[in-house]
Amino acid sequence: MRIVHQGFDTITLSIQANLPPELFDHLEDEREKAEEARAPRPVSYGGTDFDLLPHGGNGYRFILKGGPLDVTWFFKKPNARDPWGIRLTLGSTLLATQGLGYARAYIDKTLARLGIRYGAHHVSIARADFCVDVLAPEFDLVPENFVIHSHTNRADHLTAEGEDTRSNGKSGRFTSVTVGKMPGRQVIVYDKRREVIDHRKPIWWDIWNANLERDRLAPLDPGERAASQVWRIEIRAGKDLLKDRWQIRQWAEFDALFGDVVAEAVQKIRYCAPDPTDTNRARWPNHPIWDLVAATSESDLTEMRSHVDPQKVKHVHREDHVRLIMALLTGNATTLAALEGVSETNLADHMARLGERLREAVRADPERAANKLDEAKGRYRFVQ
Template sequence: MRVVHRGFDTLHLAIQRNLPLDLLEYLTSQKEAAEGSREAVPVTFNGMDFNLAPYGGKGYSFLLEDGPLGAQWAFKKPNPKDPWGVRVVIGSTFLATQGLGVARAYIADTMDSLGMPFNAEQVSIGRADFCVDILAPNFELEPENFSMRSPTNRADHHAGTLDTRSNGKSGRYTSVTVGKMPGRQVIIYDKRAQIIAQHKPIWWDIWAANLARDGLAPLDRSDAAESRVWRIETRAGKSLLKDRWQVRTWADFDARFGDIMAEAFHKVQYKQPDPYDTNRSRWPVAPIWALAHQAVLDDLTELRSHMDAPTVKEVYREEKIRILRAQVLGNAITLAALRGIPKEALENEMDAMAQALKCEIMADPERIKTKLQEAGKRYRFI
């Protein structure tokens, strides 16, 4: 077993600022265009590029995002009775590749550019997730091996019968969740299975970058027996941060987050069964849990994989190209089937489709040019 990644995975915060009038007017006008097309539209304000959603949510009128190396931004319409008008969510790719320090600077720089500078007392941290990824191909998750305080809830998730254990259980467990948000959650899950199921190939590159720093080869993603990675993730929600630990500002966060992690690994433990002792609390801590615990004892604030931005964007771009190519092929085959084309004539039918598409481009080049430009804007972040 070895750690292949550790770092912050998600960060939610609110900022005590409201939209300035010029930005409010601009977003209002652009959202009307988005609502008309029912698609996100590209927007630019003071040199900052975003995609603006055609809808709002959870009390926020404007939802914007700026790519895998950016954030999700939510803005309320100005209200003197509610000064907390901004919500920011930094996702896993940004935090894994760039680190918490860069994320903080990015938030401050973006708010400055939008005409909403803020000070340290105007930040409220609502959630912080920290993860440790461990290469452990032979590890098998057993929910009953957890030791925790009795009021803590646990949810188990297991794979289907296609991945059945040899001991005859109905499925191989792939995830156990202990606790509830907005308090504390501690989760262990099969990260390899998740990134394959959810099409997140960037994590292979993040792990490879971390292994390369130690002079090691990347994981063979095609072989589960050699590349099974388990993630142990601790989620600190709003009530845990604010009520239990009095964490509100960045200064509070820096001073106490290490202790929050230490407490989580103390209160929730995954144990190594002792066949001669029926008291689970006395069982020794399992090696995978001890390794994860050790990984959170050091300084946590500047962890990153040191992947550069062009590499991150290239991975996202190639995955999007792969998905779109598969969709194009699938649609073409479906169209051929609807037209009654037999298998032996499929290749000629594809040539005919390509020629028909060329004719459509030639028939209305301005329309095609506009669509090409619109698509380019939608995906300009990658």
């Protein structure tokens, strides 16, 4: 049992600032085009690049995505009566590969390029998730081994016979347990390996293996569950916990106190090793996996990262897209062959001839083909 990653998973914050008029007008024009196309639109401004979604949401006029490093920006229509016009979410890929210090510098640089000025006192942190990934092939998640306050909620997620179900005691393998509720404190233990495979997040194998390589250990093989079972313990702190319990609003308070937030969470919610001779659950000792998590709160949380190069992130995302599109191409070409009555023995020749038919289609309408190519290059420019 060993830690293969530790660091922030998600951070959400608001900024007391509004869009400059020139930027608002630019985004307004681009959003009209995105709405007409019903698709995200590549947008560049001041040396920054985004994908502008064709819709807003939750009071925000514009939603922009920042590429594979997983940053989402939300901008309101400027309003003098509502100074908190910007919200952003730092996703797990950026935080895991580059660390919180890089992420904060990225925010400053991006807003400066957009012509938005703000100070440290204009930041309000709304949520912070901290995670520890543990390689523990023999670990078995048992919901009843949690020791929690009687008023604290707990939800269990069970995998039974290959299907995911909500459960209160059916047979099967538990894949996650959630304790607590947002926007307060929430602790989740779940099968991260399963989530990475099910939701197509291949970059996490590189993150885990980069940390193992640093310790001169063999990499994980995704195909060998018995040797690559990773469990994630995630501590989520919502705005009620941060602001009401800990008085954390700005980065200085966050830096000084968030380690204590994590330490308190793993003290108030414990995963234990049951003692059959003691009926008082409060006296049960921590499970070793919980002691590993507790020890991380004593580290410098702000600088945790996996040292995976950003170009590696792009490469992994690009290769994943290539594999997916090739699978779709093969499937569509095989379906076409079936519709055209191609026999199994002639299938390979049919595929070869299909390439010639595609070439003729491009030659028949080169302008349309060029437009489609430009659209695709814009859509995938972040992973080129």
